[in-house]
Amino acid sequence: MCEKYCQLILVLCLLAMTSALYQTDINANLTIESASDEPVEPGLIFSKIGNKHYFIETKERKNWFDAYATCRQMGAYLIAFKTDEEWRAITNYLYNGNTLRYWTAGTDLIKEDNHIWFPTSDPITLSIWYPGEPNNHKGLEHCDELRYYRSQSVGLNDYYCDSENLFICELP
Ligand SMILES: [Ca+2]
Secondary structure, X not given: OHHHHHHHHHHHHHHHHHHHHHHHHHHHHHHHHXXXXXXXXXXXXXXXXXXXXEEEEEEEEEOHHHHHHHHHHOOOEEOOOOOHHXXXXXXXXXXXXXXXXXXXXXXXXXXXXXXXXXXXXXXXOOOOEOOOOOOOHHHOOOEEEEEEOOOXXXXXXXXXXXXXXXXXXXXX
């Protein structure tokens, strides 16, 4: 009898802790953002693609929060697609026939079903969602990835924030 209830309580505790942890992460990230606004000289790790400089993580996968923090430590932000030209430049640059996933700045963590570019809160206005997305699968998808599918098409997809993905940072 206890076994069943104890397991349930444990799961609930873990959920509460995870939720609190992510809340802390967001607050911490907001602090990091205001604390390190020094511009970074575009160096070897940043590539000029189109008109901007980007860091593209191609090896180490991180959850959305850690990816955001990593970009901030470089004086950059997770990528926010503001123009069709930028979307085309990046997606053409990255395409290599694989089914890769990269975190972007898109999220609806602040207000469910309202996807914005974090932290500017600019709405995602481009028609770059993959067909059928964002679908908030199981009510748990709140961070937006740039995703290549096997059909060789690419689009934005809302996904689990704690999943580990590659990611793209852009210099402001
Ligand atoms: Ca989705």
